[in-house]
Amino acid sequence: MSDRSFEILETKERVIEDNDKVAAEVRDYLKKKNVFFVNLMSSPGAGKTTTLVRTIKALKDKYRIGVMEADVDSDVDAATVSAAGAKVIQLHTGGSCHMDADMTKRGLQALGVDDLDIIFLENVGNLVCPAEFDVGQNKEVVILSVPEGDDKPLKYPLMFKVGDILLVNKYDTRAVFDFSINKLCDSLNYANPSLKVIPISAKTGDGFDEWIEWLEKQITLSKEENK
């Protein structure tokens, strides 16, 4: 018997003709269950897990939180997130570089949603492919980290176009990397000029008040719509 606090599910991608149809099913299902669903996306190492851990700690006394950790391999993040106080499942994508709606549906079934208020999908670390797949989420949260550079929206525009909010993580290191939030906003003009941007540091907690306030507002709005 394993002493892991979470299950590992192999969710290899299947050929699904209509991703948007399955995504609509997922969205409808979670609406009926009154569960708010966040798709969290970024490059590898931008700080999805650290951001998630601090977010869970800020919200766990108020909401019951579930997390689906999607990775090509390993379960290091699932262990970290489970220790923070969320119900966690590790999804192995079998080489796939993104989650699609069908993989998400199977993940939600295995996680079980009846005892949850919010679910986060920590998508595979990738600034390209995950942006192409609706997974039935309420909101798409994109993280860009300062060391990646302020020009990234020019090169990977779709991710910044689909995002509902952009968290600029590791903002405490901006002097080390000559990162300019003004240049970032210029870069966003092409993809999504009205995108809400919040600089944060998942390490120090800077910016989390604003991020948590935004998130709770979305949750409240969504739950009012579900009534």
Place this chain on the structure above:
Amino acid sequence: MSDRSFEILETKERVIEDNDKVAAEVRDYLKKKNVFFVNLMSSPGAGKTTTLVRTIKALKDKYRIGVMEADVDSDVDAATVSAAGAKVIQLHTGGSCHMDADMTKRGLQALGVDDLDIIFLENVGNLVCPAEFDVGQNKEVVILSVPEGDDKPLKYPLMFKVGDILLVNKYDTRAVFDFSINKLCDSLNYANPSLKVIPISAKTGDGFDEWIEWLEKQITLSKEENK
């Protein structure tokens, strides 16, 4: 008329049944032309372009260098690399998250290889998909940057498995990110325990003597084989 110093080619992915067959054609073609071909891969923002610029400056008096800049969008890197003294073509992948052998073949035809000794492909910033596609290269060079974390080989094992060398960039910032080269090597045990690792800083030039020495050795070996 554009005043750009390079061409932009739209290389949207086509459905090719046998990538390995086309990769073998590319490899054979470049062998006949006596051109050494490097596939450079990393996450977004790990420092591929900065590493390339410094590498070009170190080698340009000795070799004629060509670069194919592959991006989903934009041409900011092509302009930078062209200014460093290489013959450059910008490839737009039309949404594709990686280069395959057919896209590479078309890129090489458009670039023209007759006046070149070395060609670098700067692949799309992505730690997953590019690792799956042989593009006919002589060597696969992988860059991991310190801010991404020392656990990345656990989560993205294929990239570290296919790599011929791993450059650990932004090594000058390791204290800021609590990055351990020993932990990185532990993480590599799973994917590729014998992978050669060189810590570098493309910003300061640290580690470049060793990297350039390794690269020149590979070029010499390859050109001897081509005789």
